[in-house]
Amino acid sequence: VYSDSGRTTSVGSQVSRILGAKIDFRYLFIPQSYNNGNDFPWSGYIENLEISNSGDPGVLPIVTTQPPTDITSTTATGHGTIADLGISAVTAHGYCWATTIDPTTADSKTDEGAGSLGVFESSITGLLAGQEYYARPYATNGAGTGYGANVYFIAGQGGILRIKGEYAVVQTRWHYVGEDGKEYQIEGILV
Helix, strand or coil: EEEECCCEEEEECCCCCCCCCCCCCCCCCCCCCECCEEEEECEEEECCCCHHHCCCCCCCEEEEEEEEECCCCEEEEEEEEEEECCCCEEEEEEEEEEECCCCCCCCCCCCCCCCCEEEEEEECCCCCCCEEEEEEEEEEEEEEEEECCCCCEEEEEEECCCCCEEEEEECEEEEEEEECCCCCEEEEECC
């Protein structure tokens, strides 16, 4: 997705999935922007739009991130939403964290067990006061593990810092943090 007609300023890429897509059926994707929930005139430019019906059985769960709360010098509460189970039941979900970006379940993590659609919270423990952390929710099914967007915080300091270039998909909206630190949203509409 580009912010200019010359396609020189990329604001990220977007992958959307249409469940039950039909072969030889026409779909129209129109970008629409929201800036912190306020509509305003904006146009987007799309390049390399691909729609396929590959029958790929490897569909990961879709997980979205909400900011952690109750950040202390040693603990925090992580919040996430399982927005889509993917191809099979979610067998594990929770939060993972590390001192480097994009933590995985191989790093420190919680495991809340099997999961279903909806919001969840998870207790992040064992933090060191003053240490910078990246954290994100995850959900695992038979196809693998899906992750939400990163959040960045410092143990003992309650503020969440947005990371430039981070994005997340929430239902039909794509959320993106631009180079200016502002959050932008693009909504896809199935016609």
